Amino acid sequence: MSxxxxxxVPFDETTRLLQPDTSSSVSSDDDxxxxxxxxxxxxxLSPPRLYGTTAKSDEEEQYEPDTTTSTPVQAEYSxxxxxxxxxxxxxxxxxxxxxxxxxxxxxxxxxxxFNDLENSTWLFISFLLAGAATQALYxxxxxxxxxxxxxxxxxxxxxxxxxxIGVGQSMWQVIVGRVISGSGGAGMMALAAVIISDLAxxxxxxxxxxxLNVVATVGRSLGGPVGGFLADTIGWxxxxxxxxxxxxxxxxxxxxxxxxxxxxxxxGNADATxxxxxxxxxxxxxxxxxxxxALLLPLRLAGQRVPWTSxxxxxxxxxxxxxxxxxxxxxxxxxxxxxxxxxxxxxxxxVFSYLIMACQIAAQxxxxxxxxxxxxxxxxxxxxxxxxxxxxxVIGNTVGxxxxxAWIGRTGYxxxxxxxxxxxxxxxxxxxxxxxxxxxxxxxxxxxxPGGFGTGVSLNAVFVALQxxxxxxxxxxxxxxxxxSIPIGSIxxxxxxxxxxxxxxxxxxxxxxxxxxxxxxxAEQIIKQAISRLDYLDEAPQVVRAAIQAAYVRGLEYSHGxxxxxxxxxxxxxxxxxxxxxRR
Numbered sequence: 001m002s003x004x005x006x007x008x009v010p011f012d013e014t015t016r017l018l019q020p021d022t023s024s025s026v027s028s029d030d031d032x033x034x035x036x037x038x039x040x041x042x043x044x045l046s047p048p049r050l051y052g053t054t055a056k057s058d059e060e061e062q063y064e065p066d067t068t069t070s071t072p073v074q075a076e077y078s079x080x081x082x083x084x085x086x087x088x089x090x091x092x093x094x095x096x097x098x099x100x101x102x103x104x105x106x107x108x109x110x111x112x113x114f115n116d117l118e119n120s121t122w123l124f125i126s127f128l129l130a131g132a133a134t135q136a137l138y139x140x141x142x143x144x145x146x147x148x149x150x151x152x153x154x155x156x157x158x159x160x161x162x163x164x165i166g167v168g169q170s171m172w173q174v175i176v177g178r179v180i181s182g183s184g185g186a187g188m189m190a191l192a193a194v195i196i197s198d199l200a201x202x203x204x205x206x207x208x209x210x211x212l213n214v215v216a217t218v219g220r221s222l223g224g225p226v227g228g229f230l231a232d233t234i235g236w237x238x239x240x241x242x243x244x245x246x247x248x249x250x251x252x253x254x255x256x257x258x259x260x261x262x263x264x265x266x267x268g269n270a271d272a273t274x275x276x277x278x279x280x281x282x283x284x285x286x287x288x289x290x291x292x293x294a295l296l297l298p299l300r301l302a303g304q305r306v307p308w309t310s311x312x313x314x315x316x317x318x319x320x321x322x323x324x325x326x327x328x329x330x331x332x333x334x335x336x337x338x339x340x341x342x343x344x345x346x347x348x349x350x351v352f353s354y355l356i357m358a359c360q361i362a363a364q365x366x367x368x369x370x371x372x373x374x375x376x377x378x379x380x381x382x383x384x385x386x387x388x389x390x391x392x393x394v395i396g397n398t399v400g401x402x403x404x405x406a407w408i409g410r411t412g413y414x415x416x417x418x419x420x421x422x423x424x425x426x427x428x429x430x431x432x433x434x435x436x437x438x439x440x441x442x443x444x445x446x447x448x449x450p451g452g453f454g455t456g457v458s459l460n461a462v463f464v465a466l467q468x469x470x471x472x473x474x475x476x477x478x479x480x481x482x483x484x485s486i487p488i489g490s491i492x493x494x495x496x497x498x499x500x501x502x503x504x505x506x507x508x509x510x511x512x513x514x515x516x517x518x519x520x521x522x523a524e525q526i527i528k529q530a531i532s533r534l535d536y537l538d539e540a541p542q543v544v545r546a547a548i549q550a551a552y553v554r555g556l557e558y559s560h561g562x563x564x565x566x567x568x569x570x571x572x573x574x575x576x577x578x579x580x581x582x583r584r
Contacts (some may be wrong), residue, residue, distance in 0.1 A: 040263025097219030130182030139480030157184025400456025
């Protein structure tokens, strides 16, 4: 069979993205029978790099899909069916997203209930670290056991963790509950995205994915206020106990609506269970998870629990490097089915996608952390009002996600939104550095809109760009890797911004105090009070208060500089990525 004939026939989930050639009268059944009895020299072509694209220029390349892979034939699903699946998925996505901002808003209240306020940040740090350690597992597990069953397990883990938090009688029990919830939450968004990519053509995936992003954004927006209201009225425990029945509802809906999306391998008898268990790369997963923990943990400890100069910090970094080295050796030499195939990283488009995601998330998290602090310091607003200043960014994120889905669905291009997202984010963070000097009016407070808009655009476009660059059989593991970039980017963004603030603000404040004639022990006491509690601003003399506010503004400028740098890296990666137009 000729190459031209093969390219006209829908074989799998990749080729059904290509525009049909009406000049061909060859049916898929006829072609299937011919392919079984003939061997074409074209079958030995190099693996495709950009699936479902059409040649436009030297930069916009088309690669013939490799039909010799074991990827099963994918059924076509109606938009109505996909819509029902998405609605079922939205319940879990919304609740899990609301949980994150709920904990951020109420963690001081929760920790205070156990007289352990100094460890309150572990309520969300433990969640992020557990997610980073287990994220890579879900892609391979869904390939082995099926999307639906693994998604239901992630729901069950999140519900169990939430219930444990609600009934926990000590701080360590609550933290254990957060770890369990984090391990379950790692699979929710990733598996929801994988399921949508299983059902919809690639060109339409961005539109469906935008609904998940919008609902997740709305959940993050509402979680804090709702959690604060519940904590003030009926108690913080009900914020978590109430999640268990919601996830039970999500499990029922997904159990009813979701199709059984599996690879069709190793199923149907008693030996299949043992066979599938043997396919799980437990050793690689252990090395990857523990290695990431060892690298990310010191980023949260340093400067807060222990000083950067502590020997614990380099030891943890060294341990993380060793464990990731062992992970690399395991995947390359011993693992029959790697938990994350390292060959994916030989594809520069995959690397660019992961880099863009991590940098955009780091930039966004850095801004989300610094904006409330800015208004609390400069205007002495309440936590509620300061948090409300993030709403423009949330709205920008929502609009960006929706418009990107519509753009990709209409035009098929995904590189342009990625570059645009980086540029507009750069403009946003640049405006924050140049214009937020302590006397920000309502119009200038809207400078965060482009940052949120750019993140919304980027998250949707990079998801499509990744899938356009990989072999379909690697889809689940590649998407899990993409979602692993989110907790990594979040932790890096928070750690970098916090480190910059801690380095710049005390030094700048000391200089300003010297200009006021305040030095020595008195200056040290003022600096210690200023960086440990914001209400010291209400107690300090007017001139000292002005100096503290100015020092905080300077530290926040450098913090926005971290976000700006991340936006530059994301823009450069997007500019270097290949271009292409997805066919229908």
